[in-house]
Amino acid sequence: MAQRRGNLWLALTGLGLLLYVVAEVAALIWVAGEIGWWTLLILLGSSLIGIFLLQREWKKAWGALSESLGTGQLPSGQLADATLILIGGTLLVLPGLLSDIAGALLLLPFTRPFVRSAVSWWATRTLQRNGMAPVVIKGETVQQPDTIIPGISPAKTDDETTVVEGTIIEPGDPRT
Structure with missing residues (x-):
């Protein structure tokens, strides 16, 4: 049973990645058809902005993480922010319009708390559903x-x- 469930998740993950690549290519073709070669400038600009935001936000997150560890507090929010920043920076540096949008949502300081709350809610629901609720x-x-x-x-x-x-x-x- 566990083997079948693992195979199902692997197949769904592969299907999800395939759908993502198809959606990314379709978005690039559509935008290139609408604005032409400016699409390349958008992709290059978003990668450069992604590198800049990744460096800036990572320094802030690392400083907050170090400060909370130095005072002996648990870095729960800071650790989640650092993880979201790394994922967002990676998505912004990768070429693609959809990955740029997702990366910007993870990197920008005013949208990150909403994403962090959504991920926390989803993780709590998943743990409760599997009978692993915290005591x-x-x-x-x-x-x-x-x-x-x-x-x-x-x-x-x-x-x-x-x-x-x-x-x-x-x-x-x-x-x-």
């Missing part, structure tokens, strides 16, 4: 050096024991 553990870290809980091997740092108290909330619990 949320709410609680706080309390320093209690003399407390040892039986059956739990405490993490030690500088002769102190860290005890984490919390409540496990199962998916679908009304407290979430």
Whole structure:
């Protein structure tokens, strides 16, 4: 069953790539028929703009990522932005009008949050559908050096024991 599902996804991916190439060629032929050789200038210009935007936005994303890691925070939004910037820059550098539009949506700072939200929504739905919803553990870290809980091997740092108290909330619990 898993082999058939894998083969189906491979076939659908191949079909999707073939449809994308056909759509890209059709768009280029249509635009070239409408404006002529200016199409080449558009493709060259979009590649140059893509290289410029990729460098500029990558520096911003890398700085924000480094700053959040330096302060000890989780870089969730910055990591997603960096990924979208790399994908968008690659799409803009590749020749093609449709890839340029998609790359611009990923690279421009005012459209990227919408794309990031859509990707996050899609990933959450996919995980929930496959039964892999995340478990949320709410609680706080309390320093209690003399407390040892039986059956739990405490993490030690500088002769102190860290005890984490919390409540496990199962998916679908009304407290979430």
